[in-house]
Amino acid sequence: MQRFTQGFYGYVVAMAVCLVGVGVFLFVTPQSRTERIPRVDYSFDVANLRRDAPFPVWTPEPVPANWIPNSSRVTNQKGVVTWRLGFATAKRKHAMLVQSDEKPAAGFASRMANVNQAVGSVQIAGETWEQRYRKDKNQRSLVRLLPGSTVVVTGTAEWDELTALAGSLKQQPQATATPSATATATPAPSATN
Template identity: 55%
Template sequence: MRRFTEGFYGYAVALFVCFAAVGLFLLITPRSQGEHIPRLDYSITVANYARTVPYQVWAPVKDPEGWTPNSNRIAKGEGKAQVLHVGYATKARQHAMLIQSDEKPAAGFASRMANSDKPVGTQDVNGQQWERRFREDKNQRTLIRFLPDVTLVITGTADWPELGQLATALEQRPKPAAP
């Protein structure tokens, strides 16, 4: 019995027992076969943002089919402006983000969010013209809509039709009542 607990044979038996335990563990442990993209609810962030800005906020009424909201935040912009970010993984597993602010100048804000100041055309979304910008080295497409009180930016690696889907889902939310 002593020869299985010492020397090479002892080492080989211990190694075999360890591998058998790991193999059994891997065999009985459930594993997910698909990717997991965390879903983050943005409704509270949008409501909090709406309470801090002097204009009606734009947000999706319903998320596009197959899209997963996976990030949201309120950031500080230039000149004390608030900036709302709502990010998505699209159905094609690309990235798209809605960004909005009343930061002035609006053109500077839009250029910073698009990483480009050069329009490459327009895109019609529900009868409204959105400006297109494209930054090739980052594979970043951007739709921009300049409104009198807010600038809407939809940007990401998603293709133009997907960005248009997010723009189509947007509606102006009523301003929350003051407490």
């Protein structure tokens, strides 16, 4: 019995016991085989942008079928407002909508697309979008320069998915300021006899 607990045989027996233990643990532990993509609610960012952004805000309405919004981030650095809204597409590729009033607009678009050369243009919902492609990153981008802002739809998604996102964009109306709660009410006229 001693020869099975020392030396090489002891090592083999100890490894076999450990592997059996790990196998039993994996067998009895429930495992999820479903994909888990975090979902974010970006409605608060849209409401804040409608109120505070110095440019018209564009949002997907509706979000393309089976797409999951998984990131939303608004930054305001030195007076430059930028919104990034990311999606896992129906084909589980990445697509992102980016809007900003950064100047120069062409420089911002090139930075978001990771390339400064257009490969063509496409008409989407009656508007012309510039197409850009960076092969080594497998990144496709649609760029639209607007008065006062730049809109970029970019990612590893195929052109048809990026086109669907760009085609779903609707301009949101600016939020109106709410009346001040400290406004004084006009007193009711008094009755005279």
